Amino acid sequence: ILHDFNRKYACAKAYHERILKSLNYSYDLTELEKEWFEGIEYLKQFKLIDSEHEINSLIHSGKNILCEGAQGTMLDIDFGSYPFVTSSNTVCAGACTGLGIAPNRIGEVYGIFKAYCTRVGAGPFPTELHDETGDKICATGNEYGSVTGRKRRCGWIDLVALKYSVMINGVTKLIMMKSDVLDEFEVIKICVAYNVNGKEIDYLPYDINANIEPVYVELPGWQTSMAKMQSEDELPAEFSAYLFFLEEQLGVPITIVSVGSDREQTIERYTEEEE
Known part of the structure; x- marks a missing residue:
């Protein structure tokens, strides 16, 4: 070279x-x-390799390869909220086009999402909150750009967009982050559909600039700190109800939940035997 x-x-x-x-x-x-x-x-200290051959050799030898996407599904250049997207494929298929892994080599697909929604920069955001609730989520979740310090836009969880992401990526297991950010809320809202020009739909509209109003389901909050909880048995009943509702709507198990910023503040909900 x-x-x-x-x-x-x-x-x-x-x-x-x-x-x-x-x-x-x-x-x-x-x-x-x-x-x-x-x-x-x-x-020059690093060894240059033919990465696609290296990865596939490891796969053929029985090794497990974990591929991590850098950005969210809605920023995908083909399947995101164009034109408010990035310049590449951020969905699961990016592992094939970006790393040279054949589609039939893809095994489990882990979908990582927050217990609420955020967005950086411009673009559609039906559940965005422009009130004290949005400010509280932002402050509690420390939703500021790590480099610029810019405040992120925050809102309630959007199951319409999340279902779309699950579908496009073929998600088999979900991992929910930042559950603890919602610890103090009396009521938790979940967007289950959109109202577009008087018609209720449960899918992303073709025109992302349409006048979209979120349709919410409200669940009682747990109003207790989960920071020191280490097993599913300790989780508040209201939080468990929140998880079960999401699973029922999404059709995919939420196998891991995060209840704090430390690695130890992670709870596994299903073992291989239970699955």
């Missing part, structure tokens, strides 16, 4: 220097090159 590096670098350097000179842009090339070449030396 690097056999012709010096020649290519010299050509690219000369080209960009001409552009910068024409713009009267001042810079310290020596300092910039020093930092850049230090980065290259660091990268």
Whole structure:
């Protein structure tokens, strides 16, 4: 890969220097090159492999491969809320197109979601809350961009969008995060359908800019801290009812729930025997 590096670098350097000179842009090339070449030396420590062959060799030898998506389903360039999407496939199929894994090699598909909804930046968000409840979810859940510090948009859980995500990804098991953020709410709202121009639908409308009103089901909150709970037996009855309602609507088991930010604050609900 690097056999012709010096020649290519010299050509690219000369080209960009001409552009910068024409713009009267001042810079310290020596300092910039020093930092850049230090980065290259660091990268040279890593072994370069043919990743698709490496991964498939491991699969053929009986190893399990865990692929982690970087962004949510609704940001997928093909199946997300276009044009408010990213530049690639974020759904499960991205493991095939991005890693070279054959579709029939995909086993379990874990869908990770929050007990409520958030969105960064622009785009449709039917259950978004512009009130004290939304502010409370944001503050309790620390919903701020890790780099920019920008406040995330927050709202109640949207089962219409979540069902769509389960369908598109072929989710077999669900994992619910940040359950503890809802610990203090007296009432929990769940969006089960949309009202679009007077018609109730339970699927994402083709026109994402349509006048969508969420249709909610209300469940009683548990109003107790789950932070120190370690097993399903300890969970409040109201929280268990919330989980069972979601499972019934989604048709997929919620196998793990998070009740805090630490790794230990994770509860497994089903064992392999129970499944």
